[in-house]
Amino acid sequence: MARHTHGTGDEGYLLDNRQVEAGERFTALSQLFDPSTFRHFETVGVAEGWRCWEAGAGGTAVPAWLAQRVGSAGHVVATDIDTSWMGRAAGFAVLRHDVATEAPPPGGPFDLVHARLVLVHVADRDRALRSMVEALRPGGWLIVEDADPALQPRICPEEYGPAQELANRLRRGFRALLQQRGADLAYGRKLPRTLREAGLADVEADAYFPITSPACAVLEEATVRQVRDRLVAAGLATHEEIERHLANIAAGGLDLATSPMVSAWGRRPQAAHTAR
Structure with a gap:
């Protein structure tokens, strides 16, 4: 779940993994979205002996689940441009890797490639997607999960008072x-x-987002603390407004949502093909 941004002409990824709030965000995102992600793994049939690549893993929850499912006969590699939150990986390999600029990691071809909250932040998304498709064995599955803030742009879907505004x-x-x-x-x-245009077959998708959850509050607080100085520097908020918002979160009266998480999955056809 760590992110890659290249060629944007700015200061890189907004939510840098090196900041202390990154760990809080990873934990909250895991609580919010792991059940949905694992459901999709079940849908495509992840089983013992599979070879899996978790791209932009960030933390350990997803590759650990995969490692347990594929067992000793399988193989899981978790990659990220910043592996500092991986700790001591148990049951899977950890590799520093940039999906946007580098060839697929060793260990393939893979039965499953998965990326969550990665491509939305990558400047050259098409190249990154091609790399993941090329890493699949014929018949292998790609699952990509990314937010769509434009579909549901509010952190408080019901804007009924000053705190929500x-x-x-x-x-x-x-x-x-x-x-x-x-x-x-x-x-x-x-x-x-995008998955169909990349040459994948049997493409399906769904979307999920919580409208209120304790983990949403944790995620929002960590995110705001992480970007507060940039919000102020850009003239988008004052320190007083940010402190007021953080106090509103702590008071527990806000129904905080997330952007919809769209999950899409498709299979590389058995016949040889070239991803576009």
Whole structure:
């Protein structure tokens, strides 16, 4: 779940893994989205002996689940441009790797390649996607999961008071910072078409987002603390507004949502093909 941004002409990825809040965000994202991700792994039939590549893993929860499922006969490699949150991996290999610029990692061809909250932040998304498709064995599955903030742009879907209005205004500022760094805030909805155009078959997709959850509050607090200085520097918020928003979160009266997470999956055909 760590991100890659190249060629945007700005300061790189907005939510840098090296910041202390990154760990809090990884934990919250795992609580929010791992059940949906694991459901999709079940859908494509991840089983003992599979070879899997978790691209942009960030933390350990997803590759650890895969490693347990594929067992000693299988192989899981977790890659990221920053592996500092991996710790001591158990049951899977960890490799520093940039999916946007490098060839697929060793260990393939893979039965499964998975990326969550990665491509939305990559400047050359098409190249990164091609790399993942090329790493699949014939019949192997690619699962890509990415947010679509433009589908549901509010952090508080019901904007019924000043606290909710402030939260949504800060969220608009956060989205502006993401766009400045090359993020495609409408990328999630494009995934089904993108996977078909890459040559995959049996493409399906769904979407999920919580409307309120304790983990949403943890995620929002960590995100705001991580980007507060950039929001202020860009004139998108004041320190006082940010402190007020953080106090509103702590008071527990906000129904905080996430952007829809669109999950799309497809299979590399058995016949040889060239991904576009």
